[in-house]
Amino acid sequence: MSNKKIAVRNLRLCTKDCLCLYVCPTGATDTENSIIDPEKCIGCGECALACPSAAISLVPADYPEQQPKTNIVVSALNAQAQRKSSTEKAASQIAAMVADSGLGYLLEAMARSERLVTEDIMREAGYMLPQSANVRQLLEDLVANPPTPSFPIETAKQLLKLLPPPPPNPGN
């Protein structure tokens, strides 16, 4: 894994003092959509040091793999995730039937709450990082065996193209 870093800007913290524009040696921070250009950024960190509102941080260009998980923990997490996703479905089903009512709002909030907790569980169950070997494997499996004929296979293929390829020698 290389040590290359790139700068990212948190738009909520950015107060448009624009010192990053003055100090960037490659013009990476000056963009029409406020996202620092990862193609131009050389990871020198000058912008992060200069920013008065601490809106810029440096992240690795290549992220490390998630901490290893034991099968037993993954299995227990999955069991709870399965329960929760089914509760989410039940809540959103009823919410759709009683939309724009007190119960509808309460159940919509519950469905979204269950989704957020399930997302957190799935991250801890080995799918924290989009660039991980686990995610790549999952996408490859889905492309090889689509769950239904309507599976958006091109979407999965496009992701496999965009996500960085696995390192030549996966260090498990």
Add this chain to the structure above:
Amino acid sequence: MKYVCSICGYVHDEAEKGIPFEELPADWKCPWCGASKSDFAPQEEKEAAAPIVTDAPDLSEAHELQKLSAGQLAALCSSLARGCEKQYKPEESRLFKELADYFTAITPAVEDATVMTIADALKEEIAFYPSLKATAEAAKDRGAQRVCVWGEKVTRMLYSLINQYLEKGDQMLEGKDVWLCTVCGFVYIGKDAPELCPVCKVPAWKFEKISGRN
């Protein structure tokens, strides 16, 4: 005697408050998170050791054997969409969102779902947390332990709210809004979002108003 809220940790100290816990009205709510009186437990009470999960399948060829349901895959993909968004990768985020929407759409409907079935399902989820926690502790997996700490509190709150609804109906929402912490999933009923999320401690702006948005 002290009574502790199982959701946010608020302590009702009888000596300090001058009111015995038993004498608080039945519809008294936790002043921090809005949980019911029944969500409190005496501070001394020690949790009984929960059994750890041992009947896990052998996942040595993990990706082959690990069959995830459509509902789980929906959450997995929406989580990765958010992960890409945080990394400022809008295209990847959009694609993962597409996959999440597909899996959400094909998740099979729950037959004969009622508010009561949701209450029962939440109760089952809460009942499983002690063994999930014990399993994570035995494996020294602190990330999995954190998921248990947040998830259990959020789930207990949902259970508390659904029971409040079963008891009082729409009356429990009169003059109040439904708020969702977009970080941990904590649900709050009140005029305004709490200043800090009682579960994950993020500020009020991380809350989203679910009711009356239009």
